[in-house]
Amino acid sequence: AFGETGEGWRRFIGQLKRRGLSGVEVATSDAHDGLVQALREAFPGLIWQRCQAHFRRNVIDQTPSGYRDRMHQILDQLLEASSQRDMQRRFEEVSGEIEENASAALEVLEDGLLDATAVLTLPGKYRRRLRTTNMLERFIEEIRRREKPVRIFPNIGSVERLVGALCAETHEEWSTGRRYLTMDAFFEWKATHQTRELEAEEPTEPAPLAV
Known part of the structure; x- marks a missing residue:
């Protein structure tokens, strides 16, 4: 069973990576x-x-x-x-x-x-x-709103179908409609940031010895 321990989180994130998260x-x-x-x-x-x-x-x-x-x-x-x-x-x-x-x-x-x-x-x-997890909290609230009328699910598959349908709706909205975030500016910032770090690490020419 999943628990909020370091090992539990590692297993959970590992499962997501195996499913394609990168x-x-x-x-x-x-x-x-x-x-x-x-x-x-x-x-x-x-x-x-x-x-x-x-x-x-x-x-x-x-x-x-x-x-x-x-x-x-x-x-x-x-x-x-x-x-x-x-x-x-x-x-x-x-x-x-x-x-x-x-x-x-x-x-x-x-x-x-x-x-x-x-x-x-x-x-x-x-x-x-x-800055917050509000987006995730709202998503979870929407799952709870949709599962409330069901009250008791007959099996785990029915739960997966309901949650999966909501995930698919959200993905569709963000892909074709209202994008939650666009990442172009982030990758530009990251490239500039990395360039500056590399420049700071470059060795400088040693000063000539005094004669």
Whole structure:
């Protein structure tokens, strides 16, 4: 049976790869250690984005009730920064205030803020839709809405047909109609990014020895 362990996630992702999943560049999920490790093992070089909705809840859960409205404002400022450098500058400006009013929340912020803003390294058009798992949550809600009238499925095949039909509908919509994302700008960004990394690694000519 599938369980939310590292081994369980590795088996699950392995099954997807055997069915043809490849070329995964970015993954967004909650901070489940086993899942994150399995993703990185399966797709070296993957950009992992910690779901900002889950991260926000984690921070707010550790924030005293009287400071939560202010914490939401701070999180808006940090998560909507223009870059990770901008985020770090903003965080430095408010870290003292947070430590004074919500020290436990500060620990959560310090531990997860870079992962929760990994999307800021991507071109702007991808940030909104890749910053959370909302798209997946909506898809799961639609599955639940459609299975609710059935109540009891006679066998696993009937479940697979219902879920498969919804997957096919979504695939058709994204392929021929409203595309969820187009990746041209991402691959251009990736190529430029890799070129810069290679240039930075190129050895420079040694300076001539003084005589």
